[in-house]
Amino acid sequence: MTLERRQVIWALLVTLSSFFLLGTAQPLTADDPSTAADPSRGYTLLLNKAYVPRYFDQQVFDQVWQVWPEPLRSAAEKATSEQRRELAFARYGLTSRPGDNTGLPLQFVVDHEGNWTPNCFFCHGGSVSGAPYPGAPNAQLAMQTLIKETRATKLRLGKPFDPVDFGSLLMPLGTTRGTTNAVIFGVILAAFRDHDLNILPGIPRPQVTHHDMDAPPWWYFQKKQTLYADGFAEKGHRGLMQFAMDRSNGPEKFRAWEDDFRHIFAYMESLTPPPYPATVKPDLAGRGRLIFEQTCAECHGTYGEPPEYPNRIVPIEEIGTDRVRYDALTREHRQSYRDNWFSQYGKEKVLVNTPGYLAPPLDGIWASAPYFHNGSVPTLWHVLHPQERPTVWKRQTQQSAFDEQHVGLRIDELSPRPAGTNRASASPEIFDTRRPGKSAQGHRFPEQLSESERAAVLEYLKTL
Numbered sequence: 001m002t003l004e005r006r007q008v009i010w011a012l013l014v015t016l017s018s019f020f021l022l023g024t025a026q027p028l029t030a031d032d033p034s035t036a037a038d039p040s041r042g043y044t045l046l047l048n049k050a051y052v053p054r055y056f057d058q059q060v061f062d063q064v065w066q067v068w069p070e071p072l073r074s075a076a077e078k079a080t081s082e083q084r085r086e087l088a089f090a091r092y093g094l095t096s097r098p099g100d101n102t103g104l105p106l107q108f109v110v111d112h113e114g115n116w117t118p119n120c121f122f123c124h125g126g127s128v129s130g131a132p133y134p135g136a137p138n139a140q141l142a143m144q145t146l147i148k149e150t151r152a153t154k155l156r157l158g159k160p161f162d163p164v165d166f167g168s169l170l171m172p173l174g175t176t177r178g179t180t181n182a183v184i185f186g187v188i189l190a191a192f193r194d195h196d197l198n199i200l201p202g203i204p205r206p207q208v209t210h211h212d213m214d215a216p217p218w219w220y221f222q223k224k225q226t227l228y229a230d231g232f233a234e235k236g237h238r239g240l241m242q243f244a245m246d247r248s249n250g251p252e253k254f255r256a257w258e259d260d261f262r263h264i265f266a267y268m269e270s271l272t273p274p275p276y277p278a279t280v281k282p283d284l285a286g287r288g289r290l291i292f293e294q295t296c297a298e299c300h301g302t303y304g305e306p307p308e309y310p311n312r313i314v315p316i317e318e319i320g321t322d323r324v325r326y327d328a329l330t331r332e333h334r335q336s337y338r339d340n341w342f343s344q345y346g347k348e349k350v351l352v353n354t355p356g357y358l359a360p361p362l363d364g365i366w367a368s369a370p371y372f373h374n375g376s377v378p379t380l381w382h383v384l385h386p387q388e389r390p391t392v393w394k395r396q397t398q399q400s401a402f403d404e405q406h407v408g409l410r411i412d413e414l415s416p417r418p419a420g421t422n423r424a425s426a427s428p429e430i431f432d433t434r435r436p437g438k439s440a441q442g443h444r445f446p447e448q449l450s451e452s453e454r455a456a457v458l459e460y461l462k463t464l
């Protein structure tokens with residue numbers, strides 16, 4: 001496709017997307033309670049307002065089953081349209097919206113024209129105990145598969161590509177189910193802008209290290225003072241807008257949308273983790289709590305009343321988990337975030353030289369498998385048993401079966417073939433910890449505990 005054609009399509013999309021924006025900007029003032037940041041307004045905005053160009057339209061989504069592999073395609077052919085929608089939701093990791101029976105996905109804004117535009121829940125809205133849970137990481141998302149198959153459907157139907165289709169030809173979107181290359185999307189999009197977010201012409205694509213990340217749960221947001229795996233950025237409403245850096249959004253859009261993101265910030269602050277749904281053995285958990293407080297609390301904090309959270313960043317050599325993410329977001333990237341509009345030109349604290357990874361709060365930790373920033377460890381039991389973590393693993397079913405005994409994803413461990421010879425390990429359903437950015441090593445702190453101490457800590461973790 002020629003550059004002109006691309007620009008025409010972009011221009012069209014800008015027009016389209018500005019057409020669909022709902023609501024008007026009302027400046028918020030802290031003194032006036034009627035316009036104070038409102039969590040429920042934040043949630044409504046996330047569900048209904050498109051901030052980036054659409055990914056595809058309703059017709060494409062309804063027809064996508066035709067490009068599926070067998071035997072799924074035949075199953076879809078025989079199914080009712082409702083069953084087909086369910087098959088598609090399961091294939092791509094989409095859910096319905098809580099308390100809503102319209103069939104609309106939590107993860108997309110769908111407007112009256114049938115345009116499907118991803119929202120933050122695309123990565124930050126999943127399910128817990130089989131029910132949709134906004135703010136839970138979308139551990140089922142199959143972004144690369146979704147975009148590849150909707151692109152093939154557009155070709156079949158003779159429809160024009162959307163910006164995401166070009167993006168996905170230029171870089172991997174996410175090589176395993178539940179993880180995405182989101183950090184690098186941000187790095188690339190930021191490279192084309194100056195500090196005031198004006199789009200600069202003629203900038204070459206930056207050198208980057210593609211890698212996949214598991215989105216953190218939003219119910220950590222309340223406690224955290226600094227965000228991201230390396231804890232480099234103080235939290236603020238502007239930083240939440242990085243996801244909207246599509247080229248069709250100039251600096252004026254960011255300024256106009258600031259109040260929306262004050263509401264979205266308030267919504268994120270209001271989220272709480274789901275309680276563990278099964279019974280917990282109180283004596284064992286009580287013992288686990290004492291061990292946790294001696295062994296883990298210095299980094300992960302305490303969970304009594306009031307809770308205490310140290311916001312501690314652990315040097316990369318000491319934590320020893322996969323370091324690709326740490327190296328991929330460079331000092332220069334963090335410096336440019338420090339100098340730009342997102343951090344209020346450095347008014348919010350930015351750690352340009354962050355030493356390693358932030359120890360996250362562990363509230364609701366039972367519900368956010370897989371673990372570590374790259375999603376390399378399927379259960380809490382495996383976090384507690386560093387020597388027994390699987391090298392190559394696969395979820396047992398697409399609908400995350402919960403492993404109550406190990407607390408996390410129910411998986412099959414596959415026998416590792418020599419790297420590079422196992423064609424199947426390129427499948428998004430297989431997590432091969434030998435691939436770059438996917439190591440499950442490190443965080444060996446639990447090794448100092450006996451087997452019965454680890455069982456007690458596992459029980460305690462269910463109560464957080």
Ligand code: HEC
Nearest residue numbers: 120122123180182183213214215216220227228229240243
């Ligand atoms: C394509 C997937 C994707 C989408 C869409 C997305 N995020 Fe994220 N988000 C991530 C990933 C992955 C991380 C982890 C990045 C890191 O730690 O370096 C993250 C991290 C964050 C964090 C830091 C959380 C923490 O505890 O450190 C916040 C806040 C956040 N995202 C907000 C948003 C908002 C608001 C939107 C929508 C406007 C959004 N995200 C859309 C994937 C996504």
Ligand code: HEC
Nearest residue numbers: 295296299314319321357358359360371372373383445446
């Ligand atoms: C020296 C600090 C430190 C100590 C001690 C420590 N941790 Fe961690 N922990 C971290 C850091 C940093 C991470 C993030 C690592 C990553 O994502 O790569 C982490 C991650 C985790 C995670 C995964 C969190 C998630 O959302 O994926 C769990 C679970 C966990 N730790 C449990 C424990 C338990 C249980 C103990 C005590 C036996 C413990 N940790 C001791 C620093 C520590």
